[in-house]
Amino acid sequence: MKAMPDRTPELGLARALVETVVTVADDFDEDRHLGRVSQVCAELLDALAAGVMYTDAQDAVRIATSRRGERLARELLEAQHLGGPCIDCFGSGKPVGPVRLAARDAVARWPEFAARATAQGVDVALAVALRARGRVYGVLGVFAAEPKADSALGLAQALADVAAAGLHNQRAYTECRDLSRQLQAALSSRIRIEQAKGILAERWQTGTDAAFGAMRRYARRERLVMDTVAGMVLQGTLDDAMLQDGYGPSR
Known part of the structure; x- marks a missing residue:
């Protein structure tokens, strides 16, 4: 019709x-x-x-x-x-x-x-x-x-x-979408950092606080964000000598 x-x-x-x-x-x-x-x-x-x-x-x-x-x-x-x-x-x-x-x-x-x-x-x-x-x-x-x-x-x-x-x-939709993406990115970053801490703590046979301290010192020294350092640890592109740089993990 x-x-x-x-x-x-x-x-x-x-x-x-x-x-x-x-x-x-x-x-x-x-x-x-x-x-x-x-x-x-x-x-x-x-x-x-x-x-x-x-x-x-x-x-x-x-x-x-x-x-x-x-x-x-x-x-x-x-x-x-x-x-x-x-x-x-x-x-x-x-x-x-x-x-x-x-x-x-x-x-x-x-x-x-x-x-x-x-x-x-x-x-x-x-x-x-x-x-x-x-x-x-x-x-x-x-x-x-x-x-x-x-x-x-x-x-x-x-x-x-x-x-x-x-x-x-x-x-309003755009604001909610952007906020959701920011929160998801922050959550994903936190998960990567926790995973990297766990890997280092297990490898070094130390606590996760010591592993986190080593990552944080390296991040500051190299002017990197913690998420980037965590990603390098997960990908295996950051060896222990570079990460510890004479500090070594506290046992």
Whole structure:
């Protein structure tokens, strides 16, 4: 059976939410995720362009745009360094617009941005925050040639909410994954050190404390980490004379 096309904004929004909900993956790409959200927003609102200005995990400002009007979206987002609806929204966390950019208030508020946008046929702009768990991750900006229905702001906010949830979930997953790897590495290191201590203690017929002391002195002398020394012992690449270096194990 041929799939029925989406006939209402609600169906389009539901499809978009399903498509953007899966973000917990090792190959997740934030730019691609937010670019997709921007494209869906531009399509559903029939806007000239849409884009997201956000901060990445290193707090660097990045931009992701819709394929529709990609150059326009990037230009208008970058043009807001001196002021614009996206900057205002990011600072307050509250929606801005929809705003008629030719209106006196908009021209007075963002003269450079308003002039650049209207010169390229953009009459209306709105901005909504990507907010999750009390944190603003960025802003979704929408640029249109004509006024939109009253539901436009709510629809854009719904897309921004799912985009923010995706970023939050992915970053939380990444933090947990990295912590798990660090803990596993620390545990593996500890096991190798204990194994090396046991090997030396048995070979030297001494206590494990004496074996550990010899390994630690060698590590300090050669400026190596203990895990590296333990690995050398396990691999048999470190002979007793080098390891003891005149100290010898205490019996």
